[in-house]
Amino acid sequence: MSEIGYTCKYTPVELLRALGGQPVLLNREAEEFTFSEGVTHNHFCCHAKAVLEHCKQGGVRQLVLVNCCDSVRRTYDVLLARGELDFLFLLDLPHHDGPCARERLKAELLRLAAEYGAFTGVPFDPAAFRAAFAPPAPLPAGPYLAVVGARVGAGLLEQLRRQSPLPVEDFTCGGNRAAAPLPEGEDNLEALMDAYAAALLGQIPCLRMDEIAGRQALFNRPGLAGLIYHTVKFCDYYSFEYETLRHETALPILKIESDFTPQPAGQLATRLAAFVERLGLQIQAPAVHTARGQYVAGIDSGSTTTNVVVLDLQGNLKASAIVRTGPKASVGAEKAFAALAGCMLEDMAAVVATGYGRGSIPFATGQVTEITCHARGAHHLNPAARTIVDIGGQDSKVICLDGEGAVTNFVMNDKCAAGTGRFLEMMARTLELSLPDMSQMGLRWQQDLTISSMCTVFAESEVISLIADNHSAQDIVHGLNKAVASKTAALVSRAGGTGPYMMTGGVARNRGVVAALEERLGAPLWVADEPDLSGALGAALFALDSVRAEQ
Amino acid sequence: MNENVVRTFGQLVARQLPAHPERARRLLSTAYQFVGAQMRYVPPKGMLRARSYLQGVTSPLMAKALGRAGQCACVNVFMPCELLHALDITPMLPEGLSCYLVSTAAERPFIEIAEERGVPESYCSYHKLLLGLAESGVMPAPLCVLNTSLACDANQLTFRRLAQHYQVPRFTVDVPLADSPADLAYVAGQLREMGAFLEQCSGKKLDKGKLRQALVHSAATAEDYRQYLRLRAKRSQREEMSAEMFSMLALHMLLGTPQAARHAALLRQETARLPEKLEGRRILWMHTLPHWQSSMHEILCLSGRCEVVSCDMTFDGLSSAIDPDRPYESMARRLVESGYNGGARRRVERALEMAKALNCHGVIYFCHWGCKQTSGAAQYAKQTLEAAGFPTLVLDGDGCDSGNVNDGQMVTRLQAFLEQLEGQA
Incomplete structure (x- = not known):
């Protein structure tokens, strides 16, 4: 079987499989966009650019695109003009899902069957076609998170799955595919493609379809504990749904945007961890330092400065310092401690780190994201603030x-x-x-x-x-x-x-x-008088919590 | 109009916006009425009568769009409007209104309102501006919202959100990429349904005779415009940067009206009177023009070095046959055969034919911010046009939001391109 790339859930993968193809979802991030920006433009959908990079690197020789959006249409135009692929097809998906649209999609499916069948030399076999329908993978039995919105890169999805304490499902426009098996009936190609068109159009619609009320079903699934709403840079479709959803859904929602390059781990980890903290799933009390110190410290390791706040065990401010972080977060944290007057690391019963560099502070006894720490510190300083x-x-x-x-x-x-x-x-x-x-x-x-x-x-x-x-x-x-x-x-x-x-x-x-x-x-x-210290103060308060919990 | 006056007016509108959107609306509406009257009674010296006549027609329409609620149907550029004209419903075009707003330097606060409400920064500024107008409370509710899927994704997104915002009915015409008889029938069927939809929305009965008459006007407009282009191939004319944008209105939103027909006829007649003589470098423009940008206006319109001979948003539907006795099929044909439908190859081929027919020296391919269907084909267009002998400048800019523009860089690129064209003389 030969691999054939696709990007959209409306792609007739069962038909391709029946005609001898091995459909592969193209959702890999690209290291760089040198080629794709050279043949398109830098203000172009990053997912489309990643697909172009993938094709250029020879990762795919056959490709079926769906007329999803302006960017995919232009990706097709560019690839067609270059003529480097062995097989290239653009399926014109209607925007409507009524009987006339179904008729049009059927015609498109017949066109694809003819062209791809001629390419592979595999004759259409109704039994093989029916057998190509795989039942959708079951959803997790317990609570889970779902990535929704625009298609998500494989690396980003994997990172989310690695960092989340709950299973993460892919409900994006690339992952949420569920063409129902066809009802028994006539097995000629025309009749089968008619039923197939209905099955493809019967999926939960993506934002590109005209009628999108059916998307509610995505957000009402049992066990869904929270939404990670993903948008792609220079793809505009899903920001619109996010805007409506954030006002209407009762589910906790985290918005992330990616540009289909490998994600820097830092900001994503911060966002996801803060989201998980908000869900009440994983606010782990930071581990207590073994030393029996009289103070606790919070370190906010930021990109520009590292800030440290020391509290006594009654919660009174003992000392604070602000130093430049420099190129290494751990060195910045050491510098910050050295700048504290009269406080040694050995005096600390617990040290909670926050900020970008929070994972790189070797002597920290716990980590909490800067979102939660800023909130904690700010609320401590001014309980009225909302x-x-x-x-x-x-x-x-x-x-x-x-x-x-x-x-x-x-x-x-x-x-x-x-x-x-x-x-x-x-x-x-x-x-x-x-x-x-x-x-x-x-x-x-x-x-x-x-x-x-x-x-x-x-x-x-x-x-x-x-x-x-x-x-x-x-x-x-x-x-x-x-x-x-x-x-x-x-x-x-x-x-x-x-x-x-x-x-x-x-x-x-x-x-x-x-x-x-x-x-x-x-x-x-x-x-506040020291507005930069709010995050470190929040971290110190979390450290104090951990000490008090031990006592 | 004096730039300082325009800027002061824009600031005045912006100041009213947060607390008194209705005052901002009245200010804008009055300004557009004023411009309309000025064009009708004291047109600027040197401007073709065809141009001032058309502005005298469109300005009150923009004012009407900002008038009472429920008067206009909100449409996108490519939506055939003959049905609306036959039913005496005024079409309101967001791109048109956005162009007017930017001409009054009042665009920035509306763009900020849209972005604050989650419209992505990378979104088309014309559409962003329209959403800002709607959601700030300045634009009153339309009667209904109509859009085609042609030519870009923004139609689907903006118009859906507008219909939700105003809670008014919406109709989408889905335009397939191909132009087979089945595709044509699919679109014609939808346009028939749209007629029934409009009857229901407006409570008016569609008169077949009036629809036929609208198509007669469309055919006359297209024929006169084609003749104008043939005449223009051998003549030069210094024009405002907004001229092509106004013609775009005549050949889309106003197509089917006697006013559009008169504009095209005047254009043909006045151009025929010009001497047969070509001056400076002749440029074919692709996509919208940043008519608000004085630096571009200075070079393209005032320097005498070059002229924009035509823009591909005016002639995208000109080659389709119009049969007034088959109105739905005629409108459907204009959609499926549009230069903006059917892939980049068709759009570039049409531009190439026109560049040859109009004796152009080069092409400017304007990448309006947020327009992915244009930016995605930029390099393909450049390579294809240059291979055919037309030097092409891919010019990044924005048709209505100065926030996305690096003016100095645009000037350098445009001047270098002109130097390139002049060097080939």
Whole structure:
């Protein structure tokens, strides 16, 4: 049998199998997009680019694509023009699912049967076709999570399965395939393709179909404990469903976006762990340090700074420090401890690590994600706060809390640096300003400039143009602050955040950004004296919990 | 209009938006009425009568779209509108309204509203803008929502969300990729159903005579436009960047009206009066034009170095035969035979034919932000057109959102391309 690649659940895999093909789902991530961007464009669906890379590397010689979306159609056009595959077919799937659409799909199936049959030389055998229908794999007996939304890369799915304490099912548009076996009846090709068209169109619809009410069935399945909603960069379909779903579903939901390259483990692990913590499935009490110390510590190992907070066993602040992380998280953590006045590692009864580098701190006795730690620390500092805006070096997040300080929802920025501390740092460098100067300057503006580019690189060129046009640094900084505020307000809105608001993270020290964001939100932002320490404080509180639980 | 006045107006609209969307709506609607009156009574000097006439027609329509609820049917670019014209229902085109909004520098807050409500940043800005208009409360509810699956995914997404937002009925015409008789019959059948759907939505009875008359207007418009293009092949004319965008409205949303027919007739007549003479580099444009961008306008329209002779969004349906006695089949044929249907090869072949027919020197393939069907075929188009002797610039930009644009880079690319074309003279 010869392998034939496919990407969509509407692909007639049973027919291909009956005609001698061995259908293989193409859902592998690509290391790079050099070839695919060369033949298409960099603003092109990342899944489609990964398929092109896969074809280029000779991973597939035969391919059946479905007219799923603009990107797949163009992928077909490009592959057709290159003429390098042995077999290439585009199945024109109707957008409707009524009788006329079924008739059209039947015609398409007959066309495919003729073309692929001629290619393989295998005659159509009704018995082989019927035998090609495999029953769908059963769902887990107990609770499970499901990835829904746009097709998910094999590597990402595996990573999710590895990190989740519950089984993870693939309900995305690539994985949720269930063509029902055909009813007994006439066994001629025409009649079989007619019934087959109905079976394919009878699946739970993907977002590309016109009528999508049937998708509710996906979210009502027994045992489904939470949704991991996946979108692909430059595929727009599923963001729309996510927006509706997050308002309507009672299931906990985590949004992730991938670009079909191997995922950096850090941010995904943080998001998934925080989600799992929110589900109440795996809030493990951090292991207690064997030493019988008098203090506990929380270390927030961030991309820019490492922050440490030490509490005594009554929960009073004993010491804190903020140092640059440097290239290695463990060294940063050691530096942070060394910077503490009068506190030694040996004095700690427990040390909980949080932040990006939390897995790399050898002396930590436990780990909790920064989402949960920021929420805990912020609630401790200001129990009235219901929405925490945290802008750090490379992340910005919005965390929503209930009255008890439990996380009810959170969102994070994507890979892009727009709206983060790094964005402001880069702009400060362009303007040749120090960060403290920049913080003050944004308050003394006169002309209301707008930096419309959200992309860091574009914004930098916009800033250079404004400098060339003799605009004052104050006005430009105010424009940048507004850009960050706009990006952050969008995150607040996506998270469904409501007041009272609190801001944490290093950027909360920037008074201009705080003022611009307050204006956008139409509400004051509460900022602690040491806004960067909130995550470390939360971690220290978790460490204290663990010690108290032992006692 | 003076750029500062436009910017001040845009800021005024933006300020009203959060608390008083109805005031923002009135401001925009009044501005569009004003533009319409200006075009009718004091058209700008040097502008062809065909152009000012058309703007005098479309501006009040945009104002109407922002008027009372339930007056217009929201449609996408490729939706045949003869049924609407026969039923006296005004079509409202998001791309059209988005173009008007960006002309009043009022687009940014609407885009932000859409993004805050989960519309992805990578989404087509025209559609994002429309969703912002709807969800900010500025655009009143349409009577119904109609869309084709042609030419892009955004139709399906935006129009579904609009119908949900307004809780109004929606109809989708599914356009298959092929153009066999069975495909044609499939689309014609859906258009018949759409007629019944519109009768039900509006409570009006479709008059077959009026539908036939609409198709007569469509046929006359297409014929005059084809003749205009033949004349234009030997003539130069300095035009605004928005000119082709307005013609696109005449050949889609307004097709089937006497106004579109008059526009095409005027265009033919005025072009016939121009001297037979070619000046500067002649450019065929593919996809929409960023008419808001003054740097592009400066080079393409004012520099005298080049002219945009035609845009492939105007002639995508011109080659299909129209038989007023078979209205549904005629409309269906325009869809399945469209240059934007049936894969990139057809679109590029049509552009190539037109580039030859219009004596063009080069092609600009505009990758509007978020348009995957355009960006995905960019390199294929470039290679194919260049192999046929037409230097092609793939120009990344945005038809309506300055936030996605690196203006300086676009200027450099465009100027370098012109230098390339001039070097070949």
